[in-house]
Amino acid sequence: MTYIKPKFRHPDLQKNKLGYTIDYYEGSLSTLCAGCGHDSISGAIIRACFEANIEPHKVAKMSGIGCSSKTPAYFLSNSHGFNSVHGRMPSVATGANMANRDLIYFGVSGDGDTASIGMGQFVHVIRRNLNMVYLVMNNGCYGLTKGQDSATADCGSKNKSGNINLYEGIDLVSLGLELGAGFVAQSFSGDKGQLVPLIKAAMAHPGFALINVVSPCVTFNNNVGSTKSYDYIREHIEATSTFDFVPEMTEIKTDYSEGETKQIAMHDGSLIQLNKLTKDWDPTNRSSAMNAMLNAKENNEFLTGLIYINPESLETHELIQTSKTPLNQLSQSTLCPGNMALAEINADLR
Amino acid sequence: MKPTDINDPEYFHKVVDCQYACPAHTPVPEYIRLIAQERYTEAYMVNWDSNVFPGILGRTCDRPCEPACRRGRVDEEPVAICRLKRVAADNKNKDDVKSLMPKGPFKPNGKKVALIGAGPASLTVARDLAPIGYEIHLYDEQKLGGGFMRSQIPSFRLPEEVLNDEVNYILDLGIHAQFNHYVSSLKEVLDKGYDAVFIGSGAPKGRDLNVPGREEGKANIHLGINWLSSVAFEHIDKIGKKVIVLGGGNTAMDCCRTARRLGGDEVKVCVRSPFSEMKASPWEKEDAIHEDIPILDNHVPIEFVIKDGKLAGMMFDKVHATYDDKGKRKLVSTGEPPVFIEADDVLIAIGQENSFPWIERDLGLEFDEWGMPKVDETTFASTHPKVFFGGDAAFGPKNVITAVAHGHQGAVSIDLACQGKNLMDRLDPMVNLHSMKMGIHEWAYDSPVTIDDRFIVPIADKKKALSDRKLEVELGFDKLTGFKEAQRCLNCDVQTVFTEDKCIECDACVDICPTMCITFTENEESEEVLRQKLTVPANELTQDLYVSAELKTKRVMVKDENVCLHCGLCAERCPTSAWDMQKFLYNVTKTHTGCTA
Secondary structure, eight states: OOOOOOSOOOTTOOOOTTSOOGGGGBOSOOOSOTTOHHHHHHHHHHHHHHHTTOOGGGEEEEEOSSHHHHGGGGBOTTSEEEEOSTTOHHHHHHHHHHHOTTSEEEEEEEHIIIIITTHHHHHHHHHHTOSEEEEEEEOSEEGGGTOEEOTTSOTTOBOTTSOBOOSOOOOHHHHHHHTTOSEEEEEETTOHHHHHHHHHHHHHSSSEEEEEEEOOOTTTSOSTTOTTSHHHHHHHEEESEEEEEEOTTOOOOOOOOTTTEEEEEOTTSOEEEEEEOSTTOOTTOHHHHHHHHHHHHHTTOEEEEEEEEOTTOOOHHHHHTOOSSOGGGSOHHHHSOOHHHHHHHHHHHO | OOOOOTTSHHHHHHHSHHHHHSTTOOOHHHHHHHHHTTOHHHHHHHHHHHHSOHHHHHHHOOOTHHHHOTHHHHSSSOOOHHHHHHHHHHHSOHHHHHHHSOOSOOOOOSOEEEEESOSHHHHHHHHHHGGGTOEEEEEOSSSSSOTHHHHTSOTTTSOHHHHHHHHHHHHTTTOEEEOSOOOOOHHHHHHTTOSEEEEOOOOOEEOOOOOTTTTTTGGGEEEHHHHHHHHHTTSOOOOOSEEEEEOSSHHHHHHHHHHHHTTOSEEEEEOSSOGGGOSSOHHHHHHHHHTTOOEEOSEEEEEEEEETTEEEEEEEEEEEEEEOTTOOEEEEEOOOOOEEEEOSEEEEOSOEEOOOTTSOTTSSOOBOTTSOBOOOTTTOBOSSTTEEEOTHHHHSSOOHHHHHHHHHHHHHHHHHHHTTOOTTOOOOOEEEEEEOEEETTEESSOOSOOOOOOOOOOBOOHHHHHHOTTSOSBOOOOHHHHHHHHTTOOOTTEEEEEOGGGOOOOOHHHHHOTTOOEEEEEOOSSHHHHHHHSSSOOOOTTSOEEEOOOOTTSEEEEEEOTTOOOOOHHHHHOTTOOEEEEEEEEEOOOSSOOOOO
């Protein structure tokens, strides 16, 4: 075995505003199959956190079970992490988020972990609008159990053993839109140029941010006839827009032609800047986003980029009006004010 | 940019920085791996084939390979290549080595060649020509072969036994050596009917310093190279207690350290230039300082001071260096009063020059305005069809490894000339490229990159060393340290070879590469623009970009060779084997490949 990542890095690596080079955001060496799309997404997460000047200790990586859910080991070694039960990551993330609202919750899940065993949890965490990034590494198959079709495999897609999938695939993006997610995006593991700014914007979005990333399974689902292979996606990819995430206080330099350009101000003062490529689509209009998804499906296109955003969405803490100070920073006496306070509350309810 | 032509042997050769920097292009990583495998004899033979004097060079080489070493660009210090060569030489099996060398008698081809001077250049020519049937006549004024390797390099750096062994390997090939024979006329040599004459007579004339007092003090003022030679041949065995050595090159370092061993208690080196600009190799300066020899820089000699008809010391003007717009240095006096330094003896080691008083100027052999022969830089031919030059005699003082490289090419030219062929019909290098893949996570080389710092070579006790001129100071690595140092080698000859039509552009290589060498991007017309577009801009312009043909997505793969660790992870993570690690062996073609291994 000679599978060790050398310690040396490029001597000219740039530092971000925190003074870290990108290797500070790396994780352990991946044990996934060579060429797995998931590794590429890990690479995009590393770059996004580096570029967005995220302090690694302010991130909690949340995952369930599956190839995808192993990846938190492969990025952000200096962050918190919780590898939970299959399909139950949203509950654990909710609990963690309730206790400490100051962290960035970065959920990583797969098509099985989300659309099969975890479907119940997935839809409810969207409904609650929990402030988290929920990134699905979607390869349309169960790679960890040798490549059976998953719930997101498209109807008509051929798997490695030549069988055609008879059932309709679940479209996680349309589902997210339907359930009212405030940030919905779709991307491709092989397009870091798009994925990195999407991840940065998703982390800046207050509330639930869904990114569905098609990530080809090189071992079991990269064959001719599969709709989630590198070749198929590259042939059918259509971007909604060119996409740029502009952090706070940065001068906008890109010069787009009028009418095509849209700038969306984010809650924290940052900006999303789009140059629209899709007709009759307004990323801030939910029904227009749903239409765009339907149209793309009819035209056999794989629509990528930001699909929908509601910068005004209210996340769980705002909905239930919890303390602005994270609960884990409150003292025992504040959290348990004693019998007298309880008696007062009870009296109010009589 | 156009796709890189990896079929051009020079492309991958350049990636092997050490080998490329070596004048003789010794396949360094190849022998370092053999040392790690404890195959010292084979490691020695790889060297012997290429540089002829592994034991000598493993101690005394100028090491152009080490500043070039890729490790020096990612780690603090390069691999101790020179010291590893010595590990091979120290641990080789002498009998095995001998049995792998060509053995005479060789079938004569009827041609006779004279070699003037028995230094490294001539000896290399002898080794390359004797096995293919040439009758070699070697002339030298000294009683033993080796040239400057014997007369100039002190025994405490190069033990006589090592020198004798490696000189004898060549003399044993049936060379007709005529020692104690000073050649005083080239015409006489040519008249003997040789088919070719190779002149490897070195740069034997020490530069003198003509300032006031030189003549009056001459009894105690010596030219460094002559003095070293007299010490080597045991004509001189002592020197005064107070010694000044003038000069800042390696000869000055050898002079001052030798003086310390012959009774010089207060030896000082005085050099005109600032310390940082001295010509001596950094390690030689360190060794001198370690032996309590102060190096006084910015000291320009004014005069030799004579008292009572005898040398008493020297006066120096203190200067500082200034530089004009073009970076040209000028030494300007600081205006301080001159400095007097006491001395019983002064050694002048301020350079050496070529000298050809024995070559008649009417033989059709042209000289330039500086008295140097006109020599072709590729063929080493002079303007006389039968006369060839090499080593210091060709282009002025260089070093042993350069002389060896000259010798190989000189031999090729002599062989071509003797066959009546065009001297420019030289053969391409021998090149081999083959995959190192053995299986998943299995490579036929040690791909992991160690993080060890460069190991320090142990040295002999200073007191003992200073009391014995012949006691070698550097002790060399033991086998275990040699192994550990060998593991620091990045195996730059194991090349990353990319096959466009296998690539599915999954980015696996990009994500895994520890030094971010690989970028997939739209191609650019201009190399300059492309260099700036890479994930980490490729600002080291001496290092090439490896550019693929256009891929499916209309992008190209661009790899900056600069700090590639050759760890093989790109190939490891490539699902389609579009990347492969392939060992590249490059050998300069010589008249005779000495090694039969």
